[in-house]
Amino acid sequence: MDETYLFFISFFCLLPLIYLVKLLTHQKGKNYPPSPPSIPIIGHLHLINGHVHRVLQHLSSKYGPVMALRFGTRPVVVITSPSAAEECFTKNDIVLANRPLLLSGKYLDYDHSTVGAAPYGQLWRDLRRIMTLELFSTARLKSYLGVREDEVRSLIKNLYQDSSQDFTKVEMRSRIQGLSFNIVMKMIADKRFYGSGIEDLEEASRFRDVIRDVFEVSGASNPGDFIPFLRWIDFQGFEKRLMKLHKKCDRFSQNLIEEIRIKRCGSSLDKGDAKTFIDAMLSLQESEPEYYTDDIIKGNILILLQAGTDTSSGTIEWAIALLLNHPDVLERARKELDNYIGQTRLVQEADLINLPYIQCIINETLRLYPAGPLLVPHEPSQDCTIGGFDVARGTMVLVNAWAIHRDPMIWDDPLSFKPERFEKVGNEGYRFIPFGMGRRQCPGSGLANRIMVLALASMIQCFEWERVGEDLVDLSEGKGLTMPKDVPLEAMCRIRRRMSHLISVL
Numbered sequence: 001m002d003e004t005y006l007f008f009i010s011f012f013c014l015l016p017l018i019y020l021v022k023l024l025t026h027q028k029g030k031n032y033p034p035s036p037p038s039i040p041i042i043g044h045l046h047l048i049n050g051h052v053h054r055v056l057q058h059l060s061s062k063y064g065p066v067m068a069l070r071f072g073t074r075p076v077v078v079i080t081s082p083s084a085a086e087e088c089f090t091k092n093d094i095v096l097a098n099r100p101l102l103l104s105g106k107y108l109d110y111d112h113s114t115v116g117a118a119p120y121g122q123l124w125r126d127l128r129r130i131m132t133l134e135l136f137s138t139a140r141l142k143s144y145l146g147v148r149e150d151e152v153r154s155l156i157k158n159l160y161q162d163s164s165q166d167f168t169k170v171e172m173r174s175r176i177q178g179l180s181f182n183i184v185m186k187m188i189a190d191k192r193f194y195g196s197g198i199e200d201l202e203e204a205s206r207f208r209d210v211i212r213d214v215f216e217v218s219g220a221s222n223p224g225d226f227i228p229f230l231r232w233i234d235f236q237g238f239e240k241r242l243m244k245l246h247k248k249c250d251r252f253s254q255n256l257i258e259e260i261r262i263k264r265c266g267s268s269l270d271k272g273d274a275k276t277f278i279d280a281m282l283s284l285q286e287s288e289p290e291y292y293t294d295d296i297i298k299g300n301i302l303i304l305l306q307a308g309t310d311t312s313s314g315t316i317e318w319a320i321a322l323l324l325n326h327p328d329v330l331e332r333a334r335k336e337l338d339n340y341i342g343q344t345r346l347v348q349e350a351d352l353i354n355l356p357y358i359q360c361i362i363n364e365t366l367r368l369y370p371a372g373p374l375l376v377p378h379e380p381s382q383d384c385t386i387g388g389f390d391v392a393r394g395t396m397v398l399v400n401a402w403a404i405h406r407d408p409m410i411w412d413d414p415l416s417f418k419p420e421r422f423e424k425v426g427n428e429g430y431r432f433i434p435f436g437m438g439r440r441q442c443p444g445s446g447l448a449n450r451i452m453v454l455a456l457a458s459m460i461q462c463f464e465w466e467r468v469g470e471d472l473v474d475l476s477e478g479k480g481l482t483m484p485k486d487v488p489l490e491a492m493c494r495i496r497r498r499m500s501h502l503i504s505v506l
Ligand code: HEM
Pocket: 115, 116, 117, 128, 184, 303, 304, 307, 308, 309, 311, 312, 315, 370, 371, 372, 375, 376, 377, 434, 435, 436, 437, 439, 440, 441, 442, 443, 444, 445, 447, 448
């Protein structure tokens, strides 16, 4: 028999034994979290069939709020209680501020050099500081107010053009996606890629396709991240797909950078009055070209588009779907708007502070349908303890926000949509964590909130809404990183008669 063949046969027969010995020696003297029985080599991967947050919720109900799993060779710990989550983001916050290095991060995050994928260290701190300063600070959010209000008006105008005095069926997903995409894109590169007034329609359509592919690939889990052998043979051609996508994304974001470079040549912008995120990064590049390379800028353009678009638009879509199934809640929201603003002017962002019930609707939507059901994976940079259990350095830590938000021990009647529950309590602590907590929590939460509340308030103020048929809107969750609604939302929409004089002049 061929010697190589013999070698492979004995290697694969020995693997379970090596695995067992490693497991037993590793566990000696340690208090690891409870864990379901596992299978050699694949660990618990065979249990993950269906929506991961749901499977993990089911397992945690048996094995407890701090549970250990093994995805192939990768140890995983799943957190499913507010107190354990609190421990993660207070006592262990620095240790857990690290991210696991996954294959997608090599290509889509330019070797893990984006704010979302970078390990906890100097680069991450610098990027986070730049983004806070240039995009998310109160002053910056104020300076982009016009962009948000213009884009919301453009959505209202677009709905107005497609609706009439009678109820008309409208498709909602692409319109709402266009809204959040345009807002983030204006902040990054002063460009719009959806709706009217676009200079290069073909470029816009190609760019939208590329971003859709990025979402698809980042949403798919790659078995090679868990079983190294599959990575060596590029199982299912995942790495090839990533390489191809990287090339496409790279071309587009490089073009965006070049356009801004050309514009900057003819203007006297300096660091202080940077207009866009790319402007700010190019200013920094001028003083530190080796550090703020084009690759760093391109990766961070992509992460902002990924993290900032489908999350907010998906939440708005869920909120409208929930309102269609709960006309009483919709009616109360409309009354709040009519009482405070009336029908003589359009709602503005400055009004939002006086619309607490609409904010409650957004919170309740985020509770039931958080756009990051498992947050983003964390990885301890050194051994630590959570809930009295040992968690080894290099373990992937998943916080199941979706399950915490639906825990009947924590929430009264947790599966029902009741926005008023957010009226009573002020500080929700670690039982409501749609944006995560601690150092790596979402830096875009303030921006997202403004977009979501203003868009929802404007749509309720200007139109009447009904379901397409008698049946309730289907609320099944689809596949994807941001837990989108499975079936894109359609609704019946009619202009509110007393608002049409305001909308027709937009
Ligand atoms: C409904 C809207 C949104 C939700 C629910 C959401 C949720 C989250 C969550 C759960 C995380 C991970 C937190 C963790 O690691 O524990 C995150 C990270 C992040 N989000 Fe958001 N997000 C939203 C909107 C936005 C927007 C509008 C932007 C920017 C335009 C943004 C930018 C980011 C970035 C850059 C990170 C990575 C932060 C880091 O690793 O340091 N997000 N977001």
